[in-house]
Amino acid sequence: MAKPTLLSMRDAYGEALARLGEENEKIVVVGADTTASIKTSIFGAKFPERFFNVGIAEQNLVSVAAGLALAGKVAFASTYAVFAPGKCVDQIRNAIAYPNLDVKIVASHAGLSVGPDGASHQELEDIATMRVIPNMRVVVPADAPSTSKLTEIIANHQGTFYMRIARPNCPTIYDEGLAESIRLGRSVELSEGEDATIFACGLLVYEALRASQLLKSEHNLSVGVVDMSSIKPLDSDMVLKRAQKTGYIVTAEEHNILGGLGGAISEVLSEKRPTPIFRVGTQDTFGESGEHQELMEKYGLTARNIANAVLNVRTSHPA
Protein backbone atom coordinates (compact mmCIF):
# COMPACT_ATOMS: atom_id res chain seq x y z
CA MET A 1 0.00 0.00 0.00
CA ALA A 2 1.22 3.48 -0.80
CA LYS A 3 1.92 5.65 2.22
CA PRO A 4 -1.48 7.07 3.14
CA THR A 5 -2.30 10.68 3.88
CA LEU A 6 -2.87 11.22 7.59
CA LEU A 7 -5.85 13.39 8.45
CA SER A 8 -7.71 14.30 11.65
CA MET A 9 -11.23 13.02 12.26
CA ARG A 10 -11.71 15.87 14.73
CA ASP A 11 -10.89 18.49 12.11
CA ALA A 12 -13.25 16.75 9.71
CA TYR A 13 -16.01 16.75 12.32
CA GLY A 14 -15.51 20.40 13.30
CA GLU A 15 -15.38 21.59 9.72
CA ALA A 16 -18.42 19.52 8.73
CA LEU A 17 -20.40 20.97 11.64
CA ALA A 18 -19.48 24.51 10.66
CA ARG A 19 -20.52 23.82 7.06
CA LEU A 20 -23.79 22.13 8.09
CA GLY A 21 -24.51 24.99 10.48
CA GLU A 22 -24.66 27.31 7.52
CA GLU A 23 -27.21 25.19 5.67
CA ASN A 24 -29.34 24.38 8.72
CA GLU A 25 -29.86 27.06 11.31
CA LYS A 26 -31.54 24.57 13.64
CA ILE A 27 -28.15 23.04 14.39
CA VAL A 28 -26.81 23.93 17.83
CA VAL A 29 -23.66 22.64 19.50
CA VAL A 30 -23.01 22.04 23.18
CA GLY A 31 -19.54 21.41 24.56
CA ALA A 32 -17.95 20.65 27.92
CA ASP A 33 -14.54 22.32 28.18
CA THR A 34 -13.08 20.24 25.35
CA THR A 35 -14.35 22.36 22.46
CA ALA A 36 -10.96 23.42 21.12
CA SER A 37 -9.66 19.87 21.23
CA ILE A 38 -12.71 18.32 19.59
CA LYS A 39 -12.93 21.22 17.10
CA THR A 40 -16.51 22.22 17.77
CA SER A 41 -14.91 25.60 18.46
CA ILE A 42 -14.89 26.11 14.67
CA PHE A 43 -18.69 26.08 14.77
CA GLY A 44 -18.61 28.24 17.90
CA ALA A 45 -16.52 30.94 16.24
CA LYS A 46 -18.91 31.04 13.31
CA PHE A 47 -22.22 30.77 15.19
CA PRO A 48 -21.62 32.01 18.75
CA GLU A 49 -25.35 32.36 19.44
CA ARG A 50 -25.87 28.65 18.73
CA PHE A 51 -22.88 27.38 20.70
CA PHE A 52 -22.83 26.64 24.42
CA ASN A 53 -19.95 25.59 26.64
CA VAL A 54 -21.33 24.12 29.86
CA GLY A 55 -17.96 23.50 31.48
CA ILE A 56 -16.91 20.23 33.06
CA ALA A 57 -20.43 18.94 33.56
CA GLU A 58 -21.22 16.11 31.21
CA GLN A 59 -24.59 15.11 32.66
CA ASN A 60 -25.70 18.68 32.13
CA LEU A 61 -24.07 18.65 28.67
CA VAL A 62 -26.24 15.88 27.28
CA SER A 63 -29.39 16.96 29.15
CA VAL A 64 -29.13 20.57 27.95
CA ALA A 65 -28.80 19.12 24.44
CA ALA A 66 -32.01 17.17 25.15
CA GLY A 67 -33.80 20.40 26.10
CA LEU A 68 -32.58 22.18 22.98
CA ALA A 69 -33.83 19.28 20.85
CA LEU A 70 -37.14 19.25 22.71
CA ALA A 71 -37.56 22.87 21.64
CA GLY A 72 -36.94 22.00 17.99
CA LYS A 73 -33.17 22.16 17.57
CA VAL A 74 -30.79 19.61 16.09
CA ALA A 75 -28.42 19.38 19.04
CA PHE A 76 -24.85 18.11 18.88
CA ALA A 77 -23.24 17.34 22.26
CA SER A 78 -19.54 16.61 22.15
CA THR A 79 -16.72 15.76 24.48
CA TYR A 80 -14.34 12.85 25.06
CA ALA A 81 -15.92 9.40 24.92
CA VAL A 82 -14.90 8.48 28.45
CA PHE A 83 -17.02 11.40 29.71
CA ALA A 84 -19.94 11.21 27.27
CA PRO A 85 -21.32 8.60 27.02
CA GLY A 86 -19.04 7.32 29.79
CA LYS A 87 -20.28 9.56 32.58
CA CYS A 88 -23.90 10.03 31.58
CA VAL A 89 -25.51 6.85 30.33
CA ASP A 90 -28.57 7.49 32.53
CA GLN A 91 -29.18 10.94 31.03
CA ILE A 92 -28.64 9.61 27.51
CA ARG A 93 -31.09 6.80 28.14
CA ASN A 94 -33.81 8.67 29.98
CA ALA A 95 -33.64 12.21 28.58
CA ILE A 96 -32.57 11.55 24.99
CA ALA A 97 -33.21 8.04 23.73
CA TYR A 98 -36.48 7.40 25.59
CA PRO A 99 -38.18 10.50 24.12
CA ASN A 100 -36.19 9.86 20.89
CA LEU A 101 -34.91 13.42 20.68
CA ASP A 102 -32.85 14.87 17.88
CA VAL A 103 -29.58 14.76 19.81
CA LYS A 104 -26.28 13.66 18.34
CA ILE A 105 -23.67 12.66 20.88
CA VAL A 106 -20.32 12.83 19.13
CA ALA A 107 -17.39 11.67 21.20
CA SER A 108 -13.72 11.85 20.42
CA HIS A 109 -10.67 10.21 22.00
CA ALA A 110 -12.40 6.83 22.04
CA GLY A 111 -10.37 3.64 22.34
CA LEU A 112 -6.76 2.95 23.25
CA SER A 113 -5.33 5.32 20.67
CA VAL A 114 -5.74 8.27 23.05
CA GLY A 115 -2.40 6.96 24.32
CA PRO A 116 -0.32 8.20 27.28
CA ASP A 117 -3.33 9.51 29.26
CA GLY A 118 -3.88 5.92 30.30
CA ALA A 119 -6.79 3.66 31.13
CA SER A 120 -8.96 6.34 32.80
CA HIS A 121 -9.20 8.06 29.41
CA GLN A 122 -9.39 5.00 27.18
CA GLU A 123 -13.09 4.36 26.54
CA LEU A 124 -13.47 0.76 25.36
CA GLU A 125 -17.10 0.13 26.30
CA ASP A 126 -19.06 2.88 24.56
CA ILE A 127 -20.22 0.98 21.49
CA ALA A 128 -21.67 -1.67 23.79
CA THR A 129 -23.38 0.71 26.21
CA MET A 130 -24.89 2.84 23.45
CA ARG A 131 -25.86 -0.04 21.17
CA VAL A 132 -28.18 -1.65 23.72
CA ILE A 133 -30.29 1.48 24.28
CA PRO A 134 -33.53 1.50 22.26
CA ASN A 135 -33.85 4.32 19.68
CA MET A 136 -30.08 4.87 19.77
CA ARG A 137 -28.16 4.58 16.52
CA VAL A 138 -24.39 4.08 16.57
CA VAL A 139 -21.92 5.06 13.86
CA VAL A 140 -18.13 4.77 13.86
CA PRO A 141 -16.26 6.49 11.00
CA ALA A 142 -13.00 5.01 9.76
CA ASP A 143 -11.18 8.17 8.66
CA ALA A 144 -11.56 11.91 8.09
CA PRO A 145 -13.65 11.87 4.88
CA SER A 146 -16.05 9.30 6.31
CA THR A 147 -16.30 11.37 9.51
CA SER A 148 -17.33 14.32 7.40
CA LYS A 149 -19.93 12.28 5.54
CA LEU A 150 -21.33 10.64 8.68
CA THR A 151 -21.61 14.01 10.41
CA GLU A 152 -23.79 15.11 7.51
CA ILE A 153 -25.83 11.89 7.64
CA ILE A 154 -26.59 12.11 11.36
CA ALA A 155 -27.38 15.84 11.13
CA ASN A 156 -29.95 15.17 8.44
CA HIS A 157 -31.49 12.07 9.99
CA GLN A 158 -34.06 12.81 12.69
CA GLY A 159 -33.40 11.04 16.00
CA THR A 160 -30.81 9.99 18.51
CA PHE A 161 -27.26 9.14 17.47
CA TYR A 162 -23.92 8.26 18.96
CA MET A 163 -20.88 8.87 16.75
CA ARG A 164 -17.46 7.73 17.94
CA ILE A 165 -14.22 9.22 16.62
CA ALA A 166 -10.58 8.79 17.56
CA ARG A 167 -7.93 11.25 18.66
CA PRO A 168 -4.91 10.56 16.39
CA ASN A 169 -4.52 11.64 12.83
CA CYS A 170 -5.36 8.58 10.83
CA PRO A 171 -4.73 7.07 7.40
CA THR A 172 -7.20 8.18 4.77
CA ILE A 173 -9.16 5.38 3.14
CA TYR A 174 -12.07 7.18 1.51
CA ASP A 175 -11.95 9.71 -1.29
CA GLU A 176 -14.93 12.00 -1.73
CA GLY A 177 -16.60 9.74 -4.28
CA LEU A 178 -16.34 6.63 -2.12
CA ALA A 179 -17.51 8.54 0.95
CA GLU A 180 -20.73 9.29 -0.94
CA SER A 181 -21.53 5.57 -0.81
CA ILE A 182 -21.77 5.63 3.01
CA ARG A 183 -25.35 5.19 4.19
CA LEU A 184 -26.97 4.67 7.56
CA GLY A 185 -27.56 0.93 7.99
CA ARG A 186 -25.27 0.05 5.07
CA SER A 187 -21.69 -1.12 5.01
CA VAL A 188 -19.01 -0.47 2.41
CA GLU A 189 -17.09 -3.34 0.80
CA LEU A 190 -13.57 -1.96 0.56
CA SER A 191 -12.01 -5.11 -0.87
CA GLU A 192 -13.37 -8.28 -2.38
CA GLY A 193 -12.21 -11.70 -1.22
CA GLU A 194 -13.21 -15.36 -1.28
CA ASP A 195 -11.34 -16.93 1.63
CA ALA A 196 -12.56 -14.90 4.62
CA THR A 197 -14.11 -11.54 5.46
CA ILE A 198 -12.95 -8.94 7.97
CA PHE A 199 -15.66 -6.65 9.30
CA ALA A 200 -14.02 -3.64 10.92
CA CYS A 201 -14.84 -0.19 12.23
CA GLY A 202 -12.94 2.95 13.18
CA LEU A 203 -9.17 2.97 13.06
CA LEU A 204 -9.10 -0.80 12.59
CA VAL A 205 -10.54 -0.55 9.08
CA TYR A 206 -7.15 0.56 7.83
CA GLU A 207 -5.47 -2.22 9.83
CA ALA A 208 -7.90 -4.69 8.27
CA LEU A 209 -6.95 -3.52 4.79
CA ARG A 210 -3.28 -4.02 5.65
CA ALA A 211 -4.06 -7.45 7.11
CA SER A 212 -5.77 -8.38 3.86
CA GLN A 213 -2.57 -7.46 1.97
CA LEU A 214 -0.37 -9.42 4.37
CA LEU A 215 -2.56 -12.48 3.88
CA LYS A 216 -2.38 -12.05 0.12
CA SER A 217 1.38 -11.70 -0.02
CA GLU A 218 2.29 -14.22 2.66
CA HIS A 219 -0.41 -16.89 2.27
CA ASN A 220 -2.01 -16.15 -1.06
CA LEU A 221 -5.37 -15.77 0.65
CA SER A 222 -7.99 -13.46 -0.78
CA VAL A 223 -9.70 -11.76 2.15
CA GLY A 224 -12.50 -9.21 1.87
CA VAL A 225 -12.68 -6.10 4.06
CA VAL A 226 -15.97 -4.42 4.93
CA ASP A 227 -16.27 -1.09 6.75
CA MET A 228 -19.13 -1.39 9.23
CA SER A 229 -19.37 2.29 10.06
CA SER A 230 -23.06 1.84 10.82
CA ILE A 231 -23.10 -0.46 13.83
CA LYS A 232 -26.73 0.20 14.63
CA PRO A 233 -28.64 -0.24 12.43
CA LEU A 234 -26.31 -3.02 11.31
CA ASP A 235 -26.09 -4.12 7.69
CA SER A 236 -27.03 -7.71 8.49
CA ASP A 237 -27.66 -8.45 4.80
CA MET A 238 -23.99 -7.83 4.12
CA VAL A 239 -22.94 -9.93 7.12
CA LEU A 240 -25.00 -12.88 5.88
CA LYS A 241 -23.92 -12.40 2.28
CA ARG A 242 -20.22 -12.42 3.17
CA ALA A 243 -20.68 -15.32 5.61
CA GLN A 244 -22.24 -17.35 2.83
CA LYS A 245 -19.60 -16.33 0.29
CA THR A 246 -16.44 -16.65 2.39
CA GLY A 247 -17.33 -18.81 5.37
CA TYR A 248 -14.83 -17.39 7.86
CA ILE A 249 -15.45 -14.09 9.61
CA VAL A 250 -13.15 -11.85 11.64
CA THR A 251 -14.30 -8.66 13.35
CA ALA A 252 -11.92 -5.86 14.32
CA GLU A 253 -12.55 -2.88 16.58
CA GLU A 254 -10.72 -0.62 19.02
CA HIS A 255 -13.15 -1.69 21.75
CA ASN A 256 -13.77 -4.52 24.16
CA ILE A 257 -14.56 -7.75 22.30
CA LEU A 258 -17.71 -7.85 24.43
CA GLY A 259 -20.77 -6.06 23.15
CA GLY A 260 -19.34 -4.00 20.31
CA LEU A 261 -19.07 -4.67 16.59
CA GLY A 262 -17.94 -8.26 17.21
CA GLY A 263 -20.87 -8.79 19.52
CA ALA A 264 -23.34 -7.32 17.04
CA ILE A 265 -22.09 -9.50 14.16
CA SER A 266 -22.00 -12.62 16.35
CA GLU A 267 -25.66 -12.03 17.24
CA VAL A 268 -26.66 -11.95 13.59
CA LEU A 269 -24.57 -14.95 12.60
CA SER A 270 -25.47 -17.19 15.52
CA GLU A 271 -29.19 -16.74 14.85
CA LYS A 272 -29.28 -16.70 11.08
CA ARG A 273 -26.18 -18.44 9.78
CA PRO A 274 -23.78 -19.95 12.31
CA THR A 275 -20.31 -19.21 10.94
CA PRO A 276 -16.81 -19.51 12.45
CA ILE A 277 -15.84 -16.10 13.80
CA PHE A 278 -12.90 -14.52 15.66
CA ARG A 279 -13.19 -11.15 17.34
CA VAL A 280 -10.21 -8.79 17.42
CA GLY A 281 -10.47 -6.17 20.14
CA THR A 282 -9.34 -5.61 23.70
CA GLN A 283 -9.79 -8.78 25.74
CA ASP A 284 -12.11 -7.45 28.47
CA THR A 285 -9.30 -5.46 30.02
CA PHE A 286 -8.43 -1.86 30.81
CA GLY A 287 -5.65 -0.17 28.86
CA GLU A 288 -2.62 1.73 30.21
CA SER A 289 -0.30 4.59 29.31
CA GLY A 290 1.79 4.27 26.19
CA GLU A 291 2.17 5.62 22.69
CA HIS A 292 -0.67 4.90 20.29
CA GLN A 293 1.26 2.32 18.26
CA GLU A 294 2.77 0.64 21.32
CA LEU A 295 -0.69 0.19 22.80
CA MET A 296 -2.16 -1.17 19.59
CA GLU A 297 0.62 -3.75 19.52
CA LYS A 298 0.45 -4.67 23.20
CA TYR A 299 -3.33 -5.10 23.14
CA GLY A 300 -3.44 -6.95 19.85
CA LEU A 301 -5.10 -4.44 17.54
CA THR A 302 -2.65 -4.33 14.61
CA ALA A 303 -2.86 -5.61 11.04
CA ARG A 304 -0.67 -8.54 12.10
CA ASN A 305 -3.12 -9.48 14.87
CA ILE A 306 -6.03 -9.32 12.45
CA ALA A 307 -4.16 -11.43 9.89
CA ASN A 308 -3.38 -14.01 12.59
CA ALA A 309 -7.06 -14.06 13.57
CA VAL A 310 -7.97 -14.91 9.98
CA LEU A 311 -5.43 -17.73 9.93
CA ASN A 312 -6.63 -19.02 13.30
CA VAL A 313 -10.31 -19.02 12.44
CA ARG A 314 -9.55 -20.93 9.25
CA THR A 315 -7.37 -23.56 10.94
CA SER A 316 -9.60 -24.08 13.96
CA HIS A 317 -12.62 -24.74 11.74
CA PRO A 318 -11.26 -26.61 8.71
CA ALA A 319 -13.71 -26.70 5.81
Next chain:
Amino acid sequence: MAISETKPSIEELKEISRNTRKLILESLAEAKSGHPGGSLSAVELVVALYYSVMNHDPKNPSWPDRDRFILSKGHAAPLLYAVLAQLGYFPIEQLKTLRKINSMLQGHPDSRKTPGVEMCAGSEGIGLSVGVGEALAAKIDRKNYRVYVMMGDGEMQEGQIWEAAMCASKYRLDNLTGIVDRNGIQQDGLTEQIMPIEPLSSKWKAFNWNVIEVDGYDFEQILSAFARSKESRNRPTVIIAHTTKGKGVEFMEWSPEYHGKVPDKKTVETIIKDLE
Protein backbone atom coordinates in the same frame (compact mmCIF):
# COMPACT_ATOMS: atom_id res chain seq x y z
CA MET B 1 -55.52 28.41 27.59
CA ALA B 2 -54.34 31.87 26.74
CA ILE B 3 -53.59 33.71 29.92
CA SER B 4 -55.74 36.63 28.84
CA GLU B 5 -58.81 34.38 29.05
CA THR B 6 -60.72 33.90 32.27
CA LYS B 7 -58.47 33.37 35.26
CA PRO B 8 -60.05 31.47 38.11
CA SER B 9 -60.49 33.16 41.46
CA ILE B 10 -58.58 31.89 44.47
CA GLU B 11 -61.73 30.17 45.68
CA GLU B 12 -61.98 28.40 42.34
CA LEU B 13 -58.30 27.40 42.50
CA LYS B 14 -58.95 25.89 45.92
CA GLU B 15 -61.90 23.94 44.55
CA ILE B 16 -59.80 22.69 41.61
CA SER B 17 -57.11 21.65 44.08
CA ARG B 18 -59.61 19.67 46.14
CA ASN B 19 -60.80 17.89 43.02
CA THR B 20 -57.21 17.28 41.93
CA ARG B 21 -56.43 15.57 45.25
CA LYS B 22 -59.52 13.40 44.79
CA LEU B 23 -58.45 12.40 41.27
CA ILE B 24 -54.89 11.65 42.42
CA LEU B 25 -56.08 9.37 45.19
CA GLU B 26 -58.64 7.63 43.00
CA SER B 27 -56.16 6.95 40.24
CA LEU B 28 -53.51 5.71 42.68
CA ALA B 29 -56.02 3.43 44.44
CA GLU B 30 -57.01 2.01 41.07
CA ALA B 31 -53.33 1.55 40.15
CA LYS B 32 -52.52 -0.02 43.53
CA SER B 33 -49.03 1.48 43.40
CA GLY B 34 -47.38 4.87 42.99
CA HIS B 35 -46.30 7.90 44.98
CA PRO B 36 -49.09 9.71 46.85
CA GLY B 37 -46.99 11.81 49.26
CA GLY B 38 -45.11 13.89 46.70
CA SER B 39 -48.14 14.15 44.41
CA LEU B 40 -50.36 15.58 47.14
CA SER B 41 -47.71 17.98 48.44
CA ALA B 42 -47.43 19.98 45.21
CA VAL B 43 -51.08 20.21 44.12
CA GLU B 44 -51.58 23.96 44.61
CA LEU B 45 -48.32 24.79 42.78
CA VAL B 46 -49.22 22.80 39.69
CA VAL B 47 -52.84 23.96 39.72
CA ALA B 48 -51.67 27.59 39.93
CA LEU B 49 -49.30 27.08 36.99
CA TYR B 50 -51.81 25.43 34.68
CA TYR B 51 -54.88 27.49 35.63
CA SER B 52 -53.41 30.93 36.21
CA VAL B 53 -49.79 31.29 35.21
CA MET B 54 -48.87 29.43 32.03
CA ASN B 55 -49.86 30.10 28.45
CA HIS B 56 -50.95 26.81 27.00
CA ASP B 57 -53.70 25.30 24.91
CA PRO B 58 -55.15 21.87 25.74
CA LYS B 59 -56.48 21.65 22.17
CA ASN B 60 -53.00 22.22 20.76
CA PRO B 61 -50.45 20.63 23.09
CA SER B 62 -47.56 21.27 20.69
CA TRP B 63 -48.35 24.98 20.21
CA PRO B 64 -44.81 26.36 19.61
CA ASP B 65 -45.34 29.44 21.82
CA ARG B 66 -46.67 27.52 24.83
CA ASP B 67 -45.00 27.86 28.18
CA ARG B 68 -43.22 24.64 29.10
CA PHE B 69 -43.67 22.63 32.28
CA ILE B 70 -41.18 19.89 33.10
CA LEU B 71 -42.00 17.64 36.03
CA SER B 72 -38.48 16.70 37.03
CA LYS B 73 -39.79 14.91 40.11
CA GLY B 74 -41.45 12.44 37.78
CA HIS B 75 -42.90 10.30 40.57
CA ALA B 76 -45.55 13.00 41.03
CA ALA B 77 -47.00 11.98 37.65
CA PRO B 78 -50.50 11.33 39.10
CA LEU B 79 -50.68 15.05 39.98
CA LEU B 80 -49.69 16.14 36.48
CA TYR B 81 -52.15 13.69 34.91
CA ALA B 82 -55.03 14.82 37.17
CA VAL B 83 -54.47 18.45 36.16
CA LEU B 84 -54.04 17.70 32.44
CA ALA B 85 -57.20 15.56 32.43
CA GLN B 86 -59.29 18.26 34.09
CA LEU B 87 -58.07 20.74 31.49
CA GLY B 88 -59.09 18.41 28.67
CA TYR B 89 -55.72 17.25 27.35
CA PHE B 90 -57.22 13.76 27.45
CA PRO B 91 -60.46 12.24 28.78
CA ILE B 92 -60.70 12.10 32.54
CA GLU B 93 -61.66 8.40 32.40
CA GLN B 94 -58.08 7.68 31.32
CA LEU B 95 -56.97 8.34 34.90
CA LYS B 96 -58.31 4.91 35.81
CA THR B 97 -55.70 3.33 33.55
CA LEU B 98 -52.73 4.83 35.41
CA ARG B 99 -49.78 2.42 35.55
CA LYS B 100 -51.72 -0.31 33.75
CA ILE B 101 -50.67 -2.19 30.64
CA ASN B 102 -51.24 -0.31 27.33
CA SER B 103 -52.12 2.89 29.18
CA MET B 104 -51.23 6.37 27.95
CA LEU B 105 -50.49 7.15 31.60
CA GLN B 106 -47.17 5.60 32.54
CA GLY B 107 -45.91 5.33 36.11
CA HIS B 108 -43.59 8.22 35.35
CA PRO B 109 -44.21 10.87 32.66
CA ASP B 110 -43.76 9.82 29.03
CA SER B 111 -44.01 12.66 26.53
CA ARG B 112 -44.49 10.21 23.67
CA LYS B 113 -47.61 8.69 25.18
CA THR B 114 -49.47 11.46 26.97
CA PRO B 115 -50.80 14.66 25.36
CA GLY B 116 -49.60 17.66 27.35
CA VAL B 117 -46.63 15.93 28.95
CA GLU B 118 -43.61 17.95 27.89
CA MET B 119 -40.81 15.57 28.82
CA CYS B 120 -40.06 12.06 29.97
CA ALA B 121 -38.94 11.97 33.60
CA GLY B 122 -38.36 9.54 36.39
CA SER B 123 -34.63 9.55 36.92
CA GLU B 124 -34.12 12.41 39.38
CA GLY B 125 -31.87 15.37 38.71
CA ILE B 126 -32.23 15.71 34.95
CA GLY B 127 -35.22 18.03 34.42
CA LEU B 128 -33.56 21.32 35.31
CA SER B 129 -30.87 20.75 32.67
CA VAL B 130 -33.56 19.98 30.11
CA GLY B 131 -35.29 23.20 31.13
CA VAL B 132 -32.02 25.07 30.60
CA GLY B 133 -31.90 23.65 27.06
CA GLU B 134 -35.45 24.75 26.28
CA ALA B 135 -34.82 28.19 27.78
CA LEU B 136 -31.66 28.56 25.65
CA ALA B 137 -33.66 27.59 22.56
CA ALA B 138 -36.23 30.28 23.39
CA LYS B 139 -33.43 32.86 23.58
CA ILE B 140 -31.98 31.74 20.23
CA ASP B 141 -35.41 31.92 18.61
CA ARG B 142 -36.31 35.20 20.37
CA LYS B 143 -39.49 33.60 21.67
CA ASN B 144 -41.25 34.74 24.80
CA TYR B 145 -42.32 31.43 26.22
CA ARG B 146 -41.21 30.57 29.74
CA VAL B 147 -39.94 27.29 31.10
CA TYR B 148 -41.04 25.93 34.48
CA VAL B 149 -39.30 22.99 36.13
CA MET B 150 -40.70 21.35 39.24
CA MET B 151 -38.15 19.55 41.39
CA GLY B 152 -38.36 17.55 44.58
CA ASP B 153 -36.40 18.57 47.64
CA GLY B 154 -34.70 15.17 47.82
CA GLU B 155 -33.71 15.84 44.23
CA MET B 156 -31.47 18.67 45.48
CA GLN B 157 -29.08 15.88 46.50
CA GLU B 158 -28.41 15.07 42.83
CA GLY B 159 -25.19 16.75 41.70
CA GLN B 160 -26.59 17.48 38.27
CA ILE B 161 -29.06 19.99 39.74
CA TRP B 162 -26.10 22.21 40.61
CA GLU B 163 -24.50 21.75 37.19
CA ALA B 164 -27.75 23.05 35.72
CA ALA B 165 -27.97 25.84 38.32
CA MET B 166 -24.52 27.12 37.31
CA CYS B 167 -25.37 26.87 33.64
CA ALA B 168 -28.67 28.77 33.94
CA SER B 169 -26.90 31.65 35.69
CA LYS B 170 -24.08 31.74 33.15
CA TYR B 171 -26.61 32.17 30.35
CA ARG B 172 -28.79 34.60 32.36
CA LEU B 173 -31.90 32.52 31.79
CA ASP B 174 -34.54 34.85 33.17
CA ASN B 175 -37.11 32.85 31.19
CA LEU B 176 -36.56 29.86 33.47
CA THR B 177 -38.34 29.25 36.78
CA GLY B 178 -37.53 26.33 39.03
CA ILE B 179 -39.90 25.24 41.75
CA VAL B 180 -38.72 23.15 44.70
CA ASP B 181 -41.43 21.17 46.46
CA ARG B 182 -39.87 21.49 49.91
CA ASN B 183 -41.93 18.86 51.70
CA GLY B 184 -39.02 17.74 53.87
CA ILE B 185 -39.34 14.03 53.23
CA GLN B 186 -37.72 11.55 50.91
CA GLN B 187 -38.09 7.80 50.55
CA ASP B 188 -35.91 6.85 53.51
CA GLY B 189 -36.98 9.61 55.87
CA LEU B 190 -36.44 13.30 56.55
CA THR B 191 -34.22 15.09 54.02
CA GLU B 192 -32.33 16.73 56.88
CA GLN B 193 -31.48 13.31 58.30
CA ILE B 194 -30.77 11.43 55.09
CA MET B 195 -28.65 14.16 53.46
CA PRO B 196 -29.25 17.71 54.62
CA ILE B 197 -29.98 20.20 51.85
CA GLU B 198 -30.21 23.27 54.07
CA PRO B 199 -29.44 26.11 53.88
CA LEU B 200 -31.29 25.70 50.60
CA SER B 201 -32.12 29.31 49.91
CA SER B 202 -28.48 30.36 50.42
CA LYS B 203 -27.33 27.65 48.06
CA TRP B 204 -29.49 28.96 45.22
CA LYS B 205 -28.51 32.54 46.03
CA ALA B 206 -24.86 31.51 45.86
CA PHE B 207 -25.52 30.22 42.36
CA ASN B 208 -26.86 33.69 41.53
CA TRP B 209 -30.52 32.76 41.23
CA ASN B 210 -33.44 34.98 42.16
CA VAL B 211 -34.84 33.11 45.17
CA ILE B 212 -38.42 33.40 46.41
CA GLU B 213 -39.83 31.39 49.32
CA VAL B 214 -43.54 30.75 49.63
CA ASP B 215 -46.09 28.81 51.60
CA GLY B 216 -46.99 26.15 49.03
CA TYR B 217 -50.67 26.29 49.98
CA ASP B 218 -51.21 30.05 49.93
CA PHE B 219 -52.39 30.95 46.43
CA GLU B 220 -51.74 34.66 46.91
CA GLN B 221 -48.11 33.95 47.74
CA ILE B 222 -47.78 31.40 44.95
CA LEU B 223 -49.25 33.66 42.26
CA SER B 224 -47.24 36.62 43.43
CA ALA B 225 -44.04 34.52 43.29
CA PHE B 226 -44.73 33.45 39.71
CA ALA B 227 -45.50 37.06 38.75
CA ARG B 228 -42.20 38.18 40.28
CA SER B 229 -40.31 35.42 38.48
CA LYS B 230 -41.58 36.82 35.18
CA GLU B 231 -40.17 40.20 36.08
CA SER B 232 -36.70 38.91 36.86
CA ARG B 233 -34.11 40.21 34.41
CA ASN B 234 -30.88 38.35 33.64
CA ARG B 235 -31.37 35.87 36.43
CA PRO B 236 -33.29 32.60 36.64
CA THR B 237 -35.76 32.27 39.50
CA VAL B 238 -36.28 29.46 41.95
CA ILE B 239 -39.40 29.30 44.07
CA ILE B 240 -38.84 27.28 47.20
CA ALA B 241 -42.32 26.21 48.20
CA HIS B 242 -42.74 25.04 51.78
CA THR B 243 -45.14 22.14 51.61
CA THR B 244 -46.28 19.06 53.48
CA LYS B 245 -45.73 15.57 52.13
CA GLY B 246 -49.11 13.87 51.77
CA LYS B 247 -50.97 17.19 52.19
CA GLY B 248 -54.72 16.82 52.69
CA VAL B 249 -54.74 13.29 54.05
CA GLU B 250 -54.10 13.37 57.75
CA PHE B 251 -52.40 10.01 58.19
CA MET B 252 -50.18 10.56 55.16
CA GLU B 253 -48.94 13.99 56.19
CA TRP B 254 -45.26 14.03 57.17
CA SER B 255 -45.07 10.29 56.62
CA PRO B 256 -42.09 8.89 54.68
CA GLU B 257 -44.08 5.65 54.46
CA TYR B 258 -46.50 7.26 51.99
CA HIS B 259 -43.75 8.44 49.66
CA GLY B 260 -44.29 5.27 47.68
CA LYS B 261 -47.19 3.41 49.26
CA VAL B 262 -50.83 3.52 48.22
CA PRO B 263 -53.74 2.95 50.59
CA ASP B 264 -56.41 0.44 49.54
CA LYS B 265 -59.59 1.45 47.73
CA LYS B 266 -61.80 1.41 50.82
CA THR B 267 -59.48 3.70 52.73
CA VAL B 268 -59.32 6.01 49.73
CA GLU B 269 -63.13 6.19 49.57
CA THR B 270 -63.18 7.32 53.19
CA ILE B 271 -60.44 9.87 52.58
CA ILE B 272 -62.29 11.31 49.61
CA LYS B 273 -65.47 11.70 51.65
CA ASP B 274 -63.43 13.62 54.22
CA LEU B 275 -61.94 15.81 51.48
CA GLU B 276 -65.41 16.70 50.23
